[in-house]
Amino acid sequence: MTGPTLAYTYAVARWADGLDQAVGAVTGVAGCRVHLVRATHERSLVAAVSSVPSGDFDEASLRRHLEELPWLEDVARAHHGVIEAIATHTTVLPLRLATVHLDDGRVRAVLDTRQDAFLDRLAELAGLLEWGVKLYVDAAAAPPPPSVENLSPGRAYLRHRRAEQDLRQDSYQAARTAAERIDATARLHAVDRVRHRVQLGELAPGPGTNVVNDAYLVPAEHAAAFRTDALRAADGLPGVRIAVTGPWAPYSFATLPPEEEASP
Template structure:
């Protein structure tokens, strides 16, 4: 790579003897080869890094690129591809998209300064992966019944409004019940949860309204039971759809978190 470049950092990982070979085969952001940076003392933890052109990733350029959806999608695809490949081999702490440092020396300085913190978190995440659980509420299948024919216009309007409110309340109650059932089922297996903001607009593809958007940290050996119990948890509740995705590297659990109260 010609010209000034920066060190794009994908993740912090637990070192293994075969990790360097795995990483050496990876192509990351800006079609650059990925390599490992180790701390000054010891081999653990390591950072997965690749050089990227400063003209695209310095502070000024990033502000401009963050408005370019196609550019962001390409970077995100490469970023997550590197992380998932490493996560298939060892425990990983994913970093935020477009985490850049001046050079490998600065990356090493971060590893040195936070070595024990990184190692503690990696120990907590060992043999655990992230699963996403989204709850959707479908629109009522039928409109409220028409008002009785003997009502005048004013009373008929009020009757219709009350019927609409009853439908909305029924939907709200169903969503709350579903959310409680899902979380109870998930917590039989998960060791942690992060509650994200619900998705709206283009971020919420498919039918229905997204009412919860949670991430659960689940031990690898409990994955199948987790998925099965969550999917069964809303049986018998009409108008409810549950979307379970994963497993993923523990993106939502790489750092301590504070949950946002977004329950329905």
């Protein structure tokens, strides 16, 4: 690569056998090679980094690019691919999309300055996976109201509208029941939860209205039971749909305490 570059930083992790080869085998953001930067003293603490063109990743360029959906999707896909490659070998602390430092030296300085905070959080996340649970209200999937005969058109219309409103209210009540069941499942299997904003419009694929969008931190040995029980939370509840995604690296749980946040 010619021209000035910046250090795009994907994640912080504990070094493990095979990690160098794993990150070297994936294509990073902007098609750039990924390498590891080690902390100065705690050599087991590493960051996954790519040298990317500053013309696309400096502050002004990022502000522009983050409004470009195709560009953002490409970066997010590559970012995720690197983190998943690391997660197959060791505990990983994903960093925010488009975390950029001046150079590898600055990345190393951040590792050194925040060493204890990074190591503590990595220890806390060891053996834990993230699962996403989304709950949708889909009144259209519930049994339709019964047809009404021998009524005038006006009265039939009003009766039908009332039945639709009742059906919608019943679906939201069913969603509340499903949410309570998911909470009970989490108490059995999860160690932490993060509530995200519900997804609307293009961010909410499929039918229905998203009313819950949560992430759960689950021990690996509980993963299968958590997924099964979360999906069963909709059993017998018409008008409710549950989507479970994962397992993922712990994206939603990687944030350090505010006083420990690393600055680019």
